Amino acid sequence: MKPTDSELEILHVLWANGPCTVRQVNENLGQFREIGYTTTLKFMQLMHEKGLLTRDETARSHTYTAAVSQADTQQTLLDRFVETAFKGSASTLVMQALGHHKTTPDELAEIRELLDKLTK
Amino acid sequence: MKPTDSELEILHVLWANGPCTVRQVNENLGQFREIGYTTTLKFMQLMHEKGLLTRDETARSHTYTAAVSQADTQQTLLDRFVETAFKGSASTLVMQALGHHKTTPDELAEIRELLDKLTK
DNA sequence: TTGTTTTTACGAAAAACTTCGTAGTTATTT
DNA sequence: AAATAACTACGAAGTTTTTCGTAAAAACAA
Numbered sequence: 001m002k003p004t005d006s007e008l009e010i011l012h013v014l015w016a017n018g019p020c021t022v023r024q025v026n027e028n029l030g031q032f033r034e035i036g037y038t039t040t041l042k043f044m045q046l047m048h049e050k051g052l053l054t055r056d057e058t059a060r061s062h063t064y065t066a067a068v069s070q071a072d073t074q075q076t077l078l079d080r081f082v083e084t085a086f087k088g089s090a091s092t093l094v095m096q097a098l099g100h101h102k103t104t105p106d107e108l109a110e111i112r113e114l115l116d117k118l119t120k
Numbered sequence: 121m122k123p124t125d126s127e128l129e130i131l132h133v134l135w136a137n138g139p140c141t142v143r144q145v146n147e148n149l150g151q152f153r154e155i156g157y158t159t160t161l162k163f164m165q166l167m168h169e170k171g172l173l174t175r176d177e178t179a180r181s182h183t184y185t186a187a188v189s190q191a192d193t194q195q196t197l198l199d200r201f202v203e204t205a206f207k208g209s210a211s212t213l214v215m216q217a218l219g220h221h222k223t224t225p226d227e228l229a230e231i232r233e234l235l236d237k238l239t240k
Numbered sequence: 241t242t243g244t245t246t247t248t249a250c251g252a253a254a255a256a257c258t259t260c261g262t263a264g265t266t267a268t269t270t
Numbered sequence: 271a272a273a274t275a276a277c278t279a280c281g282a283a284g285t286t287t288t289t290c291g292t293a294a295a296a297a298c299a300a
Contacts (some may be wrong), residue, residue, distance in 0.1 A: 004286085005204050005287090005288095006287075006288065006289095009204075012207055022247080023246085036291090037246095037247090037290095038248095038289085038290055038291075038292095039288075039289050042249095042250095042288085043289095060297070061248090062247090071216075074212075074213075078213065078217060079220070079221075081205070084125055084128055085194055085198070085201070087132060090218070090222075091223050091227035091228075091231060092194075093217055094214050094217050096191075097198060097210045097214050097217075098231070098234055098235070099234065100199070101210035103210055108235060108238060111211060111235065112232070112239075114215055114219065115218070115228060115231065115232055115235070118223070119232075125257090126257075126259095142277080155259085156259070158261075158278095159258075159260060161277085161278070162279095163258085163259095165279080165280095180265095180266065180267070180277065181276080182277090
């Protein structure tokens with residue numbers, strides 16, 4: 001249950017747009033980089049085998065749906081990332097993320113709220 | 121400048137312990153998992169070629185040193201990770217990290233301080 | 241109905257990453 | 271001095287991930 005970078009790209013399309021055909025996903029990805037139709041197809045077939053996607057085969061063009069939630073997947077990836085890149089120190093990661101990425105005042109407020117909840 | 125997982129393991133050893141021989145690194149890694157001496161050697165040679173490590177060859181056992189700083193490397197990895205896993209939303213990542221990882225009150229305080237600085 | 245397009249399935253090549261064996265050299269031990 | 275151990279260099283095999291070409295089937299158009 002640890003999608004590769006390419007699989008993640010596809011999951012993002014499905015999370016954002018809901019169920020899609022291979023063509024729809026491929027056209028979406030095509031906006032950002034070169035990628036052949038059969039390449040996308042193959043990925044989605046593999047992801048289906050792995051259980052990352054479900055598919056509806058009633059129509060000739062199959063429709064695929066993400067079988068894993070965005071939050072769960074991101075959590076899994078994050079856990080792994082904190083381990084490998086930050087040796088388990090989530091707070092160091094948070095500090096670096098806040099320090100070097102543009103975050104809107106709204107987002108900062110939201111984070112502070114969570115912080116309050118955690119502190120009490 | 122984007123170390124793989126294995127390369128990162130080695131960098132962590134060098135960041136924590138300073139310059140090391142292959143044997144020292146190998147023994148360190150060996151505490152956590154099976155890994156052959158020549159495997160570690162090969163990695164460190166490759167990393168040296170890539171410019172990730174420097175080495176001192178005056179002694180027979182060469183001594184290797186990290187050529188990239190921990191902060192810079194983590195920043196690079198983090199940028200990449202925010203992109204691929206969180207579609208660029210650093211605040212979502214921060215929220216998830218704070219929500220699911222144990223963070224000590226001290227660390228929370230430190231984060232709050234940074235938050236204050238960013239807000240004003 | 242015949243040819244063109246769309247789609248799936250399959251296989252396999254290409255690329256990136258991981259792992260280790262072997263050979264040769266230098267040091268150490270007996 | 272001879273055997274043993276430690277170390278580097280090299281090559282290559284094993285894995286995982288990415289990429290696509292080709293063939294066959296289904297839908298569509300002329």
